[in-house]
Amino acid sequence: MRVKQILAFFAAVAICVPAAVYRFKDSGHAMGRLSADGGHVRQALKLDPGKRWYVVTVGGTVSRSYRGDARVAVEGRPEMEYEIHRSGPVLDLGMRRAPVLRDNVLVGLEPRDRFTVSVVMWPRNADWKCEQASAFENTVTFRDTETDETVLEIPVVYQPEKEAGDDEQM
Amino acid sequence: MMNRCKQKPLVRYRYAIMIVAALLFLPPLAFIFQLTGNERFCGTWCMKHFLVWHAGETWGAYVRGYGRAYMGVALLAAIVATTFFFGRHWCSHLCPVGGLMELGSRLVPRFLKIKYAGIPAPAFRYGYLSVYFLAPAFGVGALLCSYCNFGTVPRLVAAPFSGANAAYFMRTSGLISLGLIAALGFFAKGGRAYCNLLCPIGALDAISNFLGAKLGRRRVSVAPSSCHGCGKCAETCPVWAIGEKDGKAKIDQICCMPCRQCETACPTGAITYGKPRT
Numbered sequence: 016m017r018v019k020q021i022l023a024f025f026a027a028v029a030i031c032v033p034a035a036v037y038r039f040k041d042s043g044h045a046m047g048r049l050s051a052d053g054g055h056v057r058q059a060l061k062l063d064p065g066k067r068w069y070v071v072t073v074g075g076t077v078s079r080s081y082r083g084d085a086r087v088a089v090e091g092r093p094e095m096e097y098e099i100h101r102s103g104p105v106l107d108l109g110m111r112r113a114p115v116l117r118d119n120v121l122v123g124l125e126p127r128d129r130f131t132v133s134v135v136m137w138p139r140n141a142d143w144k145c146e147q148a149s150a151f152e153n154t155v156t157f158r159d160t161e162t163d164e165t166v167l168e169i170p171v172v173y174q175p176e177k178e179a180g181d182d183e184q185m
Numbered sequence: 186m187m188n189r190c191k192q193k194p195l196v197r198y199r200y201a202i203m204i205v206a207a208l209l210f211l212p213p214l215a216f217i218f219q220l221t222g223n224e225r226f227c228g229t230w231c232m233k234h235f236l237v238w239h240a241g242e243t244w245g246a247y248v249r250g251y252g253r254a255y256m257g258v259a260l261l262a263a264i265v266a267t268t269f270f271f272g273r274h275w276c277s278h279l280c281p282v283g284g285l286m287e288l289g290s291r292l293v294p295r296f297l298k299i300k301y302a303g304i305p306a307p308a309f310r311y312g313y314l315s316v317y318f319l320a321p322a323f324g325v326g327a328l329l330c331s332y333c334n335f336g337t338v339p340r341l342v343a344a345p346f347s348g349a350n351a352a353y354f355m356r357t358s359g360l361i362s363l364g365l366i367a368a369l370g371f372f373a374k375g376g377r378a379y380c381n382l383l384c385p386i387g388a389l390d391a392i393s394n395f396l397g398a399k400l401g402r403r404r405v406s407v408a409p410s411s412c413h414g415c416g417k418c419a420e421t422c423p424v425w426a427i428g429e430k431d432g433k434a435k436i437d438q439i440c441c442m443p444c445r446q447c448e449t450a451c452p453t454g455a456i457t458y459g460k461p462r463t
Contacts, residue, residue: 019305019308020305020307020308021308022308023304023305023308023309023312024308024309024311024312025312026309026312027308027309027310027311027312027313027315027316027382028312028313028315028316031312031313031316031317031320031328032316032320032325032326034316034328034331034332035316035317035320035321035325035326035327035328036320036325036326037326038326038331039331039356039357039358041356041357042356042357042358042359044330068355070352070353070355070356070359098348100347100348100349100351100352101349102224102347102349102350103224103347103349104212104213104215104218104219104224105212105213105214105215105343105346105347106212106213106214107219108214108216108219110219110220110222111219111220111222113222129222129228131224131349132349133348133349133352133353135348135352135355
């Protein structure tokens with residue numbers, strides 16, 4: 016019985032260590048602070064090149080200096096088709112005010128608001144090659160709709176697996 | 186079989202309590218989270234992330250993590266404390282994640298159910314928990330959010346209504362999490378294999394349960410003098426916590442949660458919840 020327990024323990028370790036070490040880089044999660052001076056992001060999103068699509072989650076808070084509407088877009092190369100979805104309650108009971116997403120615009124951002132958007136994006140040209148990956152960089156960009164100034168920009172870089180480090184992406 | 190009208194409310198209304206808990210914590214209503222401006226067990230409500238120390242993290246940053254997740258800290262402390270005194274009622278009655286998997290498994294035909302009872306659950310669970318804590322501490326990676334059951338199950342419920350939640354299952358790690366929830370939850374006999382093998386909250390809670398049992402707190406226990414060793418209790422236990430010793434049922438408190446299905450199944454009334462009997 017004890018042997019079986021020891022085997023189960025090490026089986027769990029053997030399964031979980033690779034699961035902890037390996038990152039599937041078809042998705043990523045970045046946190047940032049949206050502000051009138053261009054915003055701040057903790058880290059770039061690092062993805063594998065050559066995937067058919069990517070799912071990126073961007074969360075953040077609005078700084079005290081900003082109030083307005085922000086358009087969310089995927090910019091840079093390769094050219095991406097994308098869909099933006101806002102995370103929020105399914106049945107909104109209206110207990111807390113929150114910005115809404117309308118035509119890819121986060122409407123009604125106010126200081127200290129929190130927001131999360133999911134971006135599903137896929138390259139317009141499906142043939143982009145892995146070896147070209149380092150030449151490409153996208154950004155998930157939030158622009159103020161009135162001034163068109165950037166209020167938050169999350170870089171998305173494409174690294175072939177051998178180049179990628181062990182940077183943590185939640 | 187125990188007469189239904191003699192059952193205690195916590196036994197008789199367990200599924201009703203689980204459904205209410207699901208409404209409180211899970212979409213589409215997620216009442217508690219809407220009240221606090223959250224969406225699920227993430228951010229201020231995360232019960233797991235603050236516990237893990239990452240290589241290179243300063244102690245100040247580690248402590249600040251507790252502040253950021255203050256709701257999760259309070260909830261986890263409440264769960265562990267109540268478990269010590271009264272048993273794992275969070276797991277058996279209130280946890281929306283385990284509850285939904287168990288309720289979902291009731292809808293799956295019996296011939297499709299997978300039996301995991303052959304796996305020594307505590308050994309596997311603490312192997313998993315070791316990696317959960319040590320991998321980030323040694324900087325080799327992390328299990329944390331990528332395979333979080335408290336993230337996956339609410340998203341699964343919300344996915345038909347919300348593109349953001351559906352998008353979670355378009356990522357490879359989201360699909361793996363879904364597979365785990367299906368194989369170890371919905372298709373598992375009893376619906377609780379995920380809770381018993383992979384839930385870090387369940388693993389911490391089980392330690393509290395075990396310590397409380399050692400100190401004579403209220404638990405589900407067997408009166409050996411009344412037990413005939415028929416094995417009906419072991420057959421109904423969703424967390425395969427009941428074994429046999431000297432021809433009598435024996436409950437392993439590191440696995441047991443007080444769902445009390447064994448109490449209902451016992452033909453002689455040998456199993457009860459309360460102070461341990463001899």
